[in-house]
Every structure is written in structure tokens, then in C-alpha cells.
Amino acid sequence: MSKLIEPINYKALLDMQHTEQGIKMIKEFFQQNLSTELRLRRVTAPLFVLKGLGINDDLNGVERPVTFPIKDLGDAKAEVVHSLAKWKRLTLADYNIEPGYGVYADMNAIRADEELDNLHSLYVDQWDWEASITEEQRNIEFLKNIVRRIYAAILRTEFLVCERYSSIKPFLPNTIHFIHSEDLLEMYPDKSVKERENLICKKYGAVFIIGIGGKLANGEPHDGRAPDYDDWTTESEDGKKGLNGDILIWYPTLDRAVELSSMGIRVNKEALLRQLEIAGAEDRVNLYFHKKLLSGELPQSIGGGIGQSRLCMVLLHKAHLGEIQASIWPDEMYEQCSKLGMNLI
Secondary structure, three states: OOOOOOOOOOOOOOOHHHHHHHHHHHHHHHHHHHHHHHOEEEOOOOOEEEOOOOOOOOOOOOOOOOEEEEHHHOOEEEEEOOOOOOHHHHHHHHOOOOOOOEEEEEEEEEOOOOOOOOOOOOEEEEEEEEEEOOHHHOOHHHHHHHHHHHHHHHHHHHHHHHHHOOOOOOOOOOOOEEEEHHHHHHHOOOOOHHHHHHHHHHHHOEEEEEOOOOEOOOOOEOOOOOOOOEOOOOEOOOOOEOOEEEEEEEEOOOOEEEEEEEEEEEOOHHHHHHHHHHHOOHHHHHOHHHHHHHOOOOOOEEEEEEEHHHHHHHHOOOOOHHHOOOOOOOHHHHHHHHHOOOOOO
16 A cells, blocks of 8 residues: 555545536536647547557557457457557548647546556546647747647636635646756756656646656656657757656645646657667567658657546545546555545545
8 A cells, every 4th residue: 555645634625426527527628728729629539459550659668558359350459558649640640630730539548557546547538639740840949839838728727627616726836837857857866756856846836847758867767758659869959858748737635746748749750760779669660650650651740648537636636536537446545545535436
């Protein structure tokens, strides 16, 4: 039970009935705002994809996808998606989405290797989004502009929740702070990654950490990233690498930083080849997705995922994802959460 974060004097502000109503309100309102901010149209997303096409998200490269045989395809293997990071880019091409517009989907996934705690579940639900961009927009300033738009949608949703439920008070700052992971390491050289995130988020309230996936000055990455969707090796004008990052907020209920979104400008041909070499995954160039990207059949894009249950959790001031979504947790976690006032669905 060491993985369970135990909030001090926690008391849920909404009962289970009002929590369910709040979840519905947040999801409907936020996705409409996200769609308007980024000019996205909703598309239907797959729950699983065929194995061996390179479409499924590899996350950190060690997580095992849930796999099953398909009888009518000669027992060909399908994989339940981890996320839609690469599938969305194929969809942009299929729908011929022009720069300045994009798609979003309700993504449901299973991550069987997830370590279960207040913030991590076997069941993942995200708004997965992707937008076509031009080659000239592959820069940090464009990335920051998109982050500000997403954060604006989060703030509007928080305002709606606080208007609807008087017991819930706003806590998010009006602006989001940007910092490169290299600068964050320089600020706190003797701290771990999570400690650095906690310190910077507690200071500013909401932070976008740029440059996740590549090795920093200490020889370690801020966090892992697959080599074939986010661009974490292209240098900006300031000489720092990475066109991707994470949106994190300081969450008083759990007294720590919480990641709400992972996103970034996607790899072009040069970045893909460079990152596959770094990752020792050059053999992926023969996979379906990678061949289409290398042959120029896929548009330049930016995209990411925003956790639905996690956003609902923080905006409703809950202490555990299990208060928002129906999933599976260890028996001892159910018991301990009940003692702490966290009523898991």
C-alpha cells in the first residue's frame, strides 16, 4: 500500500450522485472548448489495432499491450491501444485535413502494466487530439501558443465547475509557466525528476515542461518518450532540444504536481530517423506507419492526449481516480481508501 497517496483530512466535496453529474458536465464542456480552441472535429477511434503495423503507442517501450487473436483473420493478433499517438496522424492524412485544423477522439485504452495509485489506473480515457501544421510552424513559439489555448479551456471548465458547485473553489493560476527540462535540472540539480516537478509546480501553480525524451546534462531524460511520435531531438534557436512537453499543475488535495497532458510537435522524416537511431529501433522503418511517414504521405502535425478522468478528478477536488472512473484496484487499496474518505466507484 506504499503506492497510495494518503491526503491529510480529506473529505469529498460532492457525493457520488453529484460527482457523476459533475463528470458529465466537465467532459461535455471541455471537449467542446478544446474543439473550438484548436479547430478540431470529432472522429471515431479504435479500441484495438493490428499488431505489427507500428500504429500502437509504445509509451516508454517496456509496457506490454493487451493482445488477442482474431479468429476470422487466421488468428492474426490485435493489440488494445495504449494511446492513439500515431493512429491520429494517419487519420489526418485519410481525411485530408488541411493545416490549421485537426481531429480529436474519445480514446479508451488498457495499460495492463500500469502501477496503480491515486493517479494511475489500468483504464485510460483521454481526449486524443491531432492537428495538421506547416513546416514553418514546427517551433517552440507555436507549441507554446497551443499550450496556452488548451490551458485556457481548462480554466474555463474550472470556472463552470465552481459556478455549479459552491463547495468547490478555484485553485488554478490564470497563466501557465514555461520551462525547459534542462533549465529545470539546472535549478534543482540534486533533486529527482518528481521532486523537480513538485518544486516548480508549487512555485507557479501550472507549468509546461519542454523537452521530454532526450538525455539531459546529467545523462538521463526527464521522462521516457517513444522515438516515433513526439519530436524530442530538434534544436530550437536557444540551442535546447525538444518540441514537446507536459502540462502539469500543483494539486493541493494531494500536495503534489499532477500531469494533465502530454503533447508535442510530431517528428518529421529527419527527427524520426535520428530518434530511431538513438533508441536502437532502426528496424521500425519497415513498419506500415513509419514507411508512410518517411515517404512523405503523412502531414506535419502537433498533437497530444488530455486525461479525462484525471481532469475531472482535479476539477472536482477528488483524491483518487477511482472516485471518477470504474476500474480495478487491489482489495487493500479499496479498504484503505474507504478509511480515508475516498469512495471508489
